[in-house]
Amino acid sequence: xxxxxxxxxxxxxxxxxxxxxxxxxxxxxxxxxxxxxxxxxxxxxxxxxxxxxxxxxxxxxxxxxxxxxxxxxxxxxxxxxxxxxxxxxxxxxxxxxxxxxxxxxxxxxxxxxxxxxxxxxxxxxxxxxxxxxxxxxxxxxxxxxxxxxxxxxxxxxxxxxxxxxxxxxxxxxxxxxxxxxxxxxxxxxxxxxxxxxxxxxxxxxxxxxxxxxxxxxxxxxxxxxxxxxxxxxxxxxxxxxxxxxxxxxxxxxxxxxxxxxxxxxxxxxxxxxxxxxxxxxxxxxxxxxxxxxxxxxxxxxxxxxxxxxxxxxxxxxxxxxxxxxxxxxxxxxxxxxxxxxxxxxxxxxxxxxxxxxxxxxxxxxxxxxxxxxxxxxxxxxxxxxxxxxxxxxxxxxxxxxxxxxxxxxxxxxxxxxxxxxxxxxxxxxxxxxxxxxxxxxxxxxxxxxxxxxxxxxxxxxxxxxxxxxxxxxxxxxxxxxxxxxxxxxxxxxx
Amino acid sequence: xxxxxxxxxxxxxxxxxxxxxxxxxxxxxxxxxxxxxxxxxxxxxxxxxxxxxxxxxxxxxxxxxxxxxxxxxxxxxxxxxxxxxxxxxxxxxxxxxxxxxxxxxxxxxxxxxxxxxxxxxxxxxxxxxxxxxxxxxxxxxxxxxxxxxxxxxxxxxxxxxxxxxxxxxxxxxxxxxxxxxxxxxxxxxxxxxxxxxxxxxxxxxxxxxxxxxxxxxxxxxxxxxxxxxxxxxxxxxxxxxxxxxxxxxxxxxxxxxxxxxxxxxxxxxxxxxxxxxxxxxxxxxxxxxxxxxxxxxxxxxxxxxxxxxxxxxxxxxxxxxxxxxxxxxxxxxxxxxxxxxxxxxxxxxxxxxxxxxxxxxxxxxxxxxxxxxxxxxxxxxxxxxxxxxxxxxxxxxxxxxxxxxxxxxxxxxxxxxxxxxxxxxxxxxxxxxxxxxxxxxxxxxxxxxxxxxxxxxxxxxxxxxxxxxx
Numbered sequence: 001x002x003x004x005x006x007x008x009x010x011x012x013x014x015x016x017x018x019x020x021x022x023x024x025x026x027x028x029x030x031x032x033x034x035x036x037x038x039x040x041x042x043x044x045x046x047x048x049x050x051x052x053x054x055x056x057x058x059x060x061x062x063x064x065x066x067x068x069x070x071x072x073x074x075x076x077x078x079x080x081x082x083x084x085x086x087x088x089x090x091x092x093x094x095x096x097x098x099x100x101x102x103x104x105x106x107x108x109x110x111x112x113x114x115x116x117x118x119x120x121x122x123x124x125x126x127x128x129x130x131x132x133x134x135x136x137x138x139x140x141x142x143x144x145x146x147x148x149x150x151x152x153x154x155x156x157x158x159x160x161x162x163x164x165x166x167x168x169x170x171x172x173x174x175x176x177x178x179x180x181x182x183x184x185x186x187x188x189x190x191x192x193x194x195x196x197x198x199x200x201x202x203x204x205x206x207x208x209x210x211x212x213x214x215x216x217x218x219x220x221x222x223x224x225x226x227x228x229x230x231x232x233x234x235x236x237x238x239x240x241x242x243x244x245x246x247x248x249x250x251x252x253x254x255x256x257x258x259x260x261x262x263x264x265x266x267x268x269x270x271x272x273x274x275x276x277x278x279x280x281x282x283x284x285x286x287x288x289x290x291x292x293x294x295x296x297x298x299x300x301x302x303x304x305x306x307x308x309x310x311x312x313x314x315x316x317x318x319x320x321x322x323x324x325x326x327x328x329x330x331x332x333x334x335x336x337x338x339x340x341x342x343x344x345x346x347x348x349x350x351x352x353x354x355x356x357x358x359x360x361x362x363x364x365x366x367x368x369x370x371x372x373x374x375x376x377x378x379x380x381x382x383x384x385x386x387x388x389x390x391x392x393x394x395x396x397x398x399x400x401x402x403x404x405x406x407x408x409x410x411x412x413x414x415x416x417x418x419x420x421x422x423x424x425x426x427x428x429x430x431x432x433x434x435x436x437x438x439x440x441x442x443x444x445x446x447x448x449x450x451x452x453x454x455x456x457x458x459x460x461x462x463x464x465x466x467x468x469x470x471x472x473x474x475x476x477x478x479x480x481x482x483x484x485x486x487x488x489x490x491x492x493x494x
Numbered sequence: 495x496x497x498x499x500x501x502x503x504x505x506x507x508x509x510x511x512x513x514x515x516x517x518x519x520x521x522x523x524x525x526x527x528x529x530x531x532x533x534x535x536x537x538x539x540x541x542x543x544x545x546x547x548x549x550x551x552x553x554x555x556x557x558x559x560x561x562x563x564x565x566x567x568x569x570x571x572x573x574x575x576x577x578x579x580x581x582x583x584x585x586x587x588x589x590x591x592x593x594x595x596x597x598x599x600x601x602x603x604x605x606x607x608x609x610x611x612x613x614x615x616x617x618x619x620x621x622x623x624x625x626x627x628x629x630x631x632x633x634x635x636x637x638x639x640x641x642x643x644x645x646x647x648x649x650x651x652x653x654x655x656x657x658x659x660x661x662x663x664x665x666x667x668x669x670x671x672x673x674x675x676x677x678x679x680x681x682x683x684x685x686x687x688x689x690x691x692x693x694x695x696x697x698x699x700x701x702x703x704x705x706x707x708x709x710x711x712x713x714x715x716x717x718x719x720x721x722x723x724x725x726x727x728x729x730x731x732x733x734x735x736x737x738x739x740x741x742x743x744x745x746x747x748x749x750x751x752x753x754x755x756x757x758x759x760x761x762x763x764x765x766x767x768x769x770x771x772x773x774x775x776x777x778x779x780x781x782x783x784x785x786x787x788x789x790x791x792x793x794x795x796x797x798x799x800x801x802x803x804x805x806x807x808x809x810x811x812x813x814x815x816x817x818x819x820x821x822x823x824x825x826x827x828x829x830x831x832x833x834x835x836x837x838x839x840x841x842x843x844x845x846x847x848x849x850x851x852x853x854x855x856x857x858x859x860x861x862x863x864x865x866x867x868x869x870x871x872x873x874x875x876x877x878x879x880x881x882x883x884x885x886x887x888x889x890x891x892x893x894x895x896x897x898x899x900x901x902x903x904x905x906x907x908x909x910x911x912x913x914x915x916x917x918x919x920x921x922x923x924x925x926x927x928x929x930x931x932x933x934x935x936x937x938x939x940x941x942x943x944x945x946x947x948x949x950x951x952x953x954x955x956x957x958x959x960x961x962x963x964x
Contacts, residue, residue: 074951075949075951076875076950076951076954077951078806078809078951078954078955078958079878079879079882079950116848116852119852141878144869145869145870145874145947145948147869148868148869148870148874149869149870151868152859152863152868155911156859156915158916159912159915159916160848160915160916162916166916167912167916167917170912170915170916171908171912171916174908175904175905175908178868178901178904179901182897182900182901185878185897186897189878189881189882189885189893192882193882193885193886
């Protein structure tokens with residue numbers, strides 16, 4: 001497969017703009033000392049970037065297959081690494097998700113971060129640059145640099161502004177992900193020696209020998225499985241989520257985890273198709289184990305953040321299940337779930353952050369009985385909880401439905417095995433909602449309901465939940481041709 | 495300007511310090527003078543980068559390769575001097591002119607070393623740099639026993655390494671009848687496969703292994719690092735290693751391609767060096783000892799570029815040394831600033847550094863991440879270059895060993911970051927005030943380390959041209 005760059009271009013390098021505006025914002029805020037100014041710059045930079053990224057969505061031509069808005073420059077000729085960017089139907093929605101969540105993360109940290117605000121905003125903006133970079137890089141070296149560059153600000157977010165066990169959580173997060181990254185690097189070097197180039201499009205569907213695919217797949221799969229995280233590599237996730245500040249949790253859940261599944265879709269399927277098919281049964285089993293296991297663990301959680309963290313493991317299980325079903329419905333459902341999980345779980349973490357600011361506790365018990373004192377808050381929480389267990393009419397329903405449709409099409413047993421996971425999700429989310437809304441005995445102390453700032457950052461996500469839930473067609477049209485092309489290319493190997 | 499401008503200027507500054515050291519009385523201006531002179535030296539080395547020619551009947555060669563390394567050496571010297579002296583206990587006031595004098599002289603020796611293509615000039619240059627450092631090591635105040643022990647060890651080990659090297663050179667001369675490196679290695683072609691040829695070459699390299707602290711000549715490093723003053727350690731840990739790598743590259747490039755046994759020896763030494771350095775590094779508490787073991791490990795990494803015996807490998811090793819200079823200096827800057835009354839810094843002293851001195855903590859983090867080889871720092875690109883060069887030369891196993899080592903080393907580098915970021919400071923740890931000069935240095939290291947990690951193109955082009963000049 002030759003470098004397939006679709007001829008959809010804008011007169012200016014839009015991807016570079018979207019990647020580097022947050023970085024310039026980060027450098028700009030280093031010049032200022034006043035907290036208010038710093039927050040203002042961070043918010044301004046992320047909002048501006050959201051605005052600048054809109055042409056990606058509006059001018060994206062869904063009929064084209066291949067990478068759009070491509071940019072290609074020589075960067076490091078002696079090694080054959082190039083500055084290559086481009087998006088397709090898989091990466092464009094993920095970039096939009098990142099651009100949408102970044103200003104919300106700045107807003108939710110407005111009061112919650114009490115010290116070293118400048119450094120915090122610096123890390124947030126750096127994260128945005130790296131995350132958008134990962135989704136748009138079309139060169140392995142560039143991809144790897146963005147992938148790893150994200151690790152450092154994320155580590156600092158947990159290590160500096162984290163909870164009481166931040167030391168343990170941050171180091172565990174770092175070491176886990178880094179072990180995965182080393183494997184990723186080995187796979188990248190192996191591909192480079194085979195192809196003589198670091199170009200990602202040129203590495204896709206090249207018909208490597210099965211032995212080669214086998215090992216490259218394993219290296220990729222472990223790296224991505226840690227990031228997703230798939231069972232049994234998930235243990236870093238609850239620790240990191242619980243200790244991270246709210247904005248860190250949101251980024252972690254909504255964007256970082258998607259990098260693992262994005263890696264599966266982009267690299268494992270495209271570069272090692274035969275090995276992917278070979279390992280599919282294993283991946284399907286691990287996904288189902290994750291869905292069921294995490295569901296049961298959620299039932300027993302007393303800490304709101306831990307509960308949502310474990311529910312992430314279950315949701316991401318649906319994503320990997322969809323990917324390794326090798327059907328168009330499965331792929332579509334997986335991509336939908338990636339976006340939906342980003343919106344819903346991000347929103348749930350924001351909700352936990354809001355209540356934590358008021359009661360300084362994340363325990364369900366301490367925060368129960370809010371129905372009377374914070375009705376607006378409970379309304380939002382209720383919506384996101386319903387969305388999280390895939391209530392019809394919300395976004396997650398569409399995604400999970402597509403995934404199950406795909407899975408049932410190829411293997412009834414696997415489909416049936418995943419169904420209890422959906423039931424468990426309803427059980428643990430409703431249990432959470434019930435206990436937060438009502439209280440067994442006594443009254444909840446009076447607390448302030450949501451203020452305007454909090455409504456502003458929850459509202460876009462609530463709109464997204466309902467919009468995608470009721471009218472998924474627009475989003476579906478954006479991703480369909482890319483996924484269709486992917487499944488066509490894979491058909492040979494099935 | 496003549497071809498000898500960098501050497502001449504360094505020699506003149508040596509004379510200036512010498513004259514100052516003869517005078518009595520207060521000599522506070524000498525530190526400022528040293529910074530100015532070393533900066534001028536850096537500019538002159540930069541200006542004469544395109545000079546070339548052969549001198550002293552072919553014993554002294556000036557080419558792009560040697561000039562690039564001279565520039566790196568001048569840069570290293572300037573950055574060490576720029577660090578300044580944090581506390582009066584660091585180096586005794588009265589000995590300051592001598593301190594600058596011998597460091598300058600040592601750098602002059604290294605500059606001559608990278609241009610030497612004759613066994614005799616090579617030996618003289620190496621000894622010139624070694625003896626200057628022997629004198630510097632005991633100049634630490636208030637640590638009588640420790641620094642004397644360090645100095646004695648360094649002299650003994652150094653002398654033995656020199657002796658062994660001379661022994662090897664004797665063999666080389668006996669085998670080939672010449673002291674000119676080109677002739678020697680030409681003559682070696684016939685005996686390259688014989689044990690005698692390999693042994694002569696390896697023994698000759700011992701002197702450079704010693705400077706680079708490569709296994710099995712690494713054992714001096716931890717004690718000397720621990721025992722000598724911070725500025726001296728900073729110098730020993732960076733500048734001489736650059737010189738040693740230059741000479742190793744020159745020798746390896748001249749080595750006959752069929753010398754498989756020679757390359758195998760280097761492969762084994764490289765693997766052992768990085769494994770030993772990283773494993774022992776894991777348990778170190780003293781920051782300087784930790785850096786010594788990290789240095790041993792990095793000597794192993796850089797050998798990947800040397801033993802690839804290719805232009806690419808040479809350029810990668812040069813790039814790595816340039817980055818190594820920066821990231822090590824960055825970490826030593828933290829050590830020098832944090833040290834109280836010239837005492838050694840323990841890893842516990844880093845606790846809560848980000849609260850006490852955020853800029854310093856960030857410098858430490860960037861340097862440590864670079865040493866561990868994490869993007870987007872120069873250390874990552876350097877390692878990537880070294881690994882691909884060795885991969886292409888067919889050393890698959892060694893690359894795997896190096897990758898595993900990178901993962902191991904991560905633990906102790908990350909530990910530094912962890913202590914300074916996620917551990918709270920104990921008791922009433924007051925903030926660390928930085929002078930504006932130190933701030934500038936911090937920013938300089940951060941920017942340069944990230945720059946080398948993102949835009950390796952221009953530098954690599956120069957280094958590739960330099961390797962071709964060999």
